[in-house]
Amino acid sequence: MDESPGDEHVAFKQWAESQGVLIKGITPARFPGRRLGMVATRAIKENEIILSVPVAVMLTIDSIPSSFVRSFPAGTSIHGILAAFLTQGNSDLLSKWDTWRRVWPSWQEFEDSMPVFWPEQLRVSNSEFQKTRDGGGSSPVLLPPSISGRWNSLKKRQLKVNYEMRYQDLLRQQEKRLKDAWAHVITAYPETDWENFAHHWSIINSRSFYYISPGKEEPEDWNDAIAMVPFADYFNHADDAACDVKFDGRKYTFMATKSYEKGEEVYMSYGSHSNDFLLVEYGFCLDENPSDGIFLDDIILKALTMEEKKELAAQECFGNYEITSAGPNANTTLVACLKYMRREDWLNYVSGKSQRGFDARKTTALICAWVDVYLEESRASIGIIQDQYNAASSDSEKSIREKMDVALSRWKQIQEICENAVRVMRV
Numbered sequence: 001m002d003e004s005p006g007d008e009h010v011a012f013k014q015w016a017e018s019q020g021v022l023i024k025g026i027t028p029a030r031f032p033g034r035r036l037g038m039v040a041t042r043a044i045k046e047n048e049i050i051l052s053v054p055v056a057v058m059l060t061i062d063s064i065p066s067s068f069v070r071s072f073p074a075g076t077s078i079h080g081i082l083a084a085f086l087t088q089g090n091s092d093l094l095s096k097w098d099t100w101r102r103v104w105p106s107w108q109e110f111e112d113s114m115p116v117f118w119p120e121q122l123r124v125s126n127s128e129f130q131k132t133r134d135g136g137g138s139s140p141v142l143l144p145p146s147i148s149g150r151w152n153s154l155k156k157r158q159l160k161v162n163y164e165m166r167y168q169d170l171l172r173q174q175e176k177r178l179k180d181a182w183a184h185v186i187t188a189y190p191e192t193d194w195e196n197f198a199h200h201w202s203i204i205n206s207r208s209f210y211y212i213s214p215g216k217e218e219p220e221d222w223n224d225a226i227a228m229v230p231f232a233d234y235f236n237h238a239d240d241a242a243c244d245v246k247f248d249g250r251k252y253t254f255m256a257t258k259s260y261e262k263g264e265e266v267y268m269s270y271g272s273h274s275n276d277f278l279l280v281e282y283g284f285c286l287d288e289n290p291s292d293g294i295f296l297d298d299i300i301l302k303a304l305t306m307e308e309k310k311e312l313a314a315q316e317c318f319g320n321y322e323i324t325s326a327g328p329n330a331n332t333t334l335v336a337c338l339k340y341m342r343r344e345d346w347l348n349y350v351s352g353k354s355q356r357g358f359d360a361r362k363t364t365a366l367i368c369a370w371v372d373v374y375l376e377e378s379r380a381s382i383g384i385i386q387d388q389y390n391a392a393s394s395d396s397e398k399s400i401r402e403k404m405d406v407a408l409s410r411w412k413q414i415q416e417i418c419e420n421a422v423r424v425m426r427v
C-alpha cells in the first residue's frame, strides 16, 4: 500500500471536511489492482462511525435545476440525467464538485475495464446492436453466457417466455440502459459528446448510492434511485464487508461492524453479486466471492417440454437455475425432480408436504449432466481465447491480450464453481 494517494486526493479530503463530511479513522490510499480504496489510519472499534456525509454535499437529482431536468423526454432515467448534467450542466453550478471530480477514474480506465466498451470482437454478445451486424450469432464468444447471453458449444433455443433474469444476459441489459440514456440525452442536447457522456455514465454506474428524493415513491428501476455521495465512493467492494451503510434522509452514515487494525483496508458491500455481474457493472472480479454463481437456464430450458415449463411457472420455480460452489439452488433441484417424479409427488415435494418419490441419486445425476454442458462450454471458450491470444502477439495488441486474460481467468473461476458444485452434490 502506497502511503500518499496524491495531491488531488489530499485536496479532495480537505474540501470534503470543509463541507461537513465527518471522516474518522479512515483515509484514501492506493491498493494494487483496485486503484484507490479506504484504509484505517488507526485502530477502529466495532460499532464506530467512520464516515458521515450530509445530503447537502451529495449530487442528487434535486441538486440539478428543474429547467435542466425538464429538458429531457419522459422516461429519461435519473442515471442518464445525472450523467448529462456532469457533461452539459452549468459550469458555475458544477464547480462546487470540481475537487471531487479530479479524483475520479479516467475514461481510459473504464474503456479498459468495462466489457461494454471493449472492442467488438471481445465483447460478442446477443446485444440488440450486435445481432444485426454479425448475422445473429456466428462470431466466437469470449465472455461467459451470463454476460454475453451466447454459447460456443450449445445451440440456444429462442425462448418465447419472458422472465426476470437479473444475473443473466448482463451485457445486453447494460447496453440497453446506456443506449436508451444516450438516445434521450441527444434528443435534448444533440451536440453532446459520446465519449464524455459515456465517461460520466460509467462514473455514476460504478460510484453511485441508493437515493430517493424526499416524498417520492420507490421507483421500479434502480436507475431512478441513485445519487452520488462524495468521499464514500472511495470504498471498494467485498461480499462480506464489515461496514454498515445507512441513509436517514439527512446523511449517509458508515459504521464499522468489526474492529479494524491500522493499515487494514475498509470495504463496503455493493450487494451480493456474482463475478459476472461485478465484471460487467464495475469492471472487476473478486478472488473470493461467496455470492458467485453460474446459471444453467439455457441448458435446462432446452430440455423441457411446454407442459413442464407451464408447471414450473405455476409453482413459481421457472428459471434462474443457479449453481454455486455450495451446489444447486432450490429451483435447480426442483426442475431436476420434475424430470423423473410423478406429477402428484412433485407437487407435494414443491409444497414441502412430502418427500415421496424424491431420489437424491437421480437428482444429482441430472444436475451433473447439465453442469457438464457448462464445463464443455468452458473448455471450448478457453480454447478459442487461447488461439486468439496467440494470434494477437504484437505490442499494439497488448491491451487486447489484457482483456483476454480477464476473460480467461473468469472462465477458470467458472470451471472451479462447476467442479466444486459437482463435488458437493456427489458427497
Ligand SMILES: C[S@@+](CC[C@H](N)C(=O)[O-])C[C@H]1O[C@@H](n2cnc3c(N)ncnc32)[C@H](O)[C@@H]1O
Residues within 6 Å of the ligand: 033, 034, 035, 036, 037, 103, 104, 105, 113, 206, 207, 233, 234, 235, 236, 237, 238, 281, 282, 283, 284, 285, 286
Ligand atoms: C466506488 S469505486 C471505489 C473506489 C475506486 N477503487 C477508486 O479508485 O476510485 C468502484 C470501483 O472500484 C474498483 N473496485 C471496487 N472494489 C474492488 C475490488 N474488490 N477489487 C478490485 N477493484 C475494485 C472498481 O473499479 C469499481 O468500479
